[in-house]
């Protein structure tokens with residue numbers, strides 16, 4: 410059970426919900442970070458009084474330091490300061506809730522200090538899952554997933570001593586706002602349409618990833634890395650109601666599922682209290698007022714990003730870092746209004762074709778593949 414946490418990405422959707430949970434559980438807060446949201450971080454620091462506050466944007470950090478002159482909290486700026494927050498000695502747990510692969514180096518730094526990693530930042534595992542999981546084994550650091558599907562699987566795997574007992578993992582997928590549309594219809598959707606997710610309120614990048622189904626593709630890779638399983642043991646099923654959060658099918662035919670209302674505070678709370686469970690103020694799932702639970706195949710023709718992710722997963726090595734880097738860059742361009750919805754899979758596919766994949770990559774190879782993928786997207790946008 411966590412006692413003192415640091416949150417990387419405290420001002421975001423996961424970060425704010427983590428602070429709600431921390432308050433309910435009476436956890437102490439050692440360090441909080443954000444990119445440039447000075448006002449929100451200031452309010453969080455005044456409430457939770459961490460030892461360290463970091464803004465990766467230097468100018469924003471200078472502003473925060475002036476505003477917090479009356480407080481004991483140390484304020485640091487710049488991307489390197491994220492590493493300092495990750496290794497803050499008071500914290501036993503680091504919640505990785507930044508968006509994107511900027512989370513990779515701080516996650517590795519926290520692992521080296523044997524912190525529990527409450528992992529929301531899936532891009533890190535997609536790019537460098539092998540490296541991260543190996544480092545966690547070497548240093549004896551626990552990785553507890555926050556992503557709802559992976560938390561569900563983690564919960565369904567409690568008591569499973571031998572991974573060979575697993576036949577497959579089944580990730581549920583809401584289908585996103587464009588479920589049921591054809592490829593042509595999806596292509597006409599705008600940024601405003603993409604930002605309207607039916608079941609969850611999340612940061613803009615992951616919301617777009619949910620609309621393209623790239624999010625589910627990234628989650629397939631995340632699950633493969635977390636549970637060290639090949640692609641053919643990780644499948645995806647559409648489940649519009651987001652009540653069954655994912656399932657594990659065992660060799661004997663038993664299928665275990667975790668159900669709950671769609672509320673990220675549940676998996677966040679479990680990542681904090683694991684291996685215990687503690688009383689929550691949230692309304693429990695009311696089975697009698699649940700809509701009927703339905704399941705369907707994903708449409709890989711209408712949503713090519715899922716196929717692109719599965720192809721990268723099958724190839725392995727730096728292919729997943731290229732996929733992720735290209736997707737981050739393309740989604741950034743889409744959110745800036747510079748490209749259309751179908752340009753996202755097009756640019757990801759072109760970046761994958763342009764950047765050769767290397768097997769058994771070291772950290773530098775992964776960072777280089779990420780950069781090359783981003784450049785390939787910018788060259789073709």
Ligand code: NDP
Nearest residue numbers: 418420421422423443444445446507508529530531611612
């Ligand atoms: P948000 O966009 O809401 O928040 C992102 C956080 O990261 C903010 O604190 C932001 O600071 C900070 N940040 C942004 N860019 C940088 C940067 N370059 N360097 C350092 N910090 C940065 O994202 P979410 O909370 O939605 O998602 C966070 C992660 O969790 C993602 O990896 C996502 O895939 C994963 N996740 C999210 C879920 C959700 O329900 N939201 C569900 C499952 C997984 P600032 O506010 O100052 O910009």
Ligand code: MG
Nearest residue numbers: 556557558628
């Ligand atoms: Mg998820």
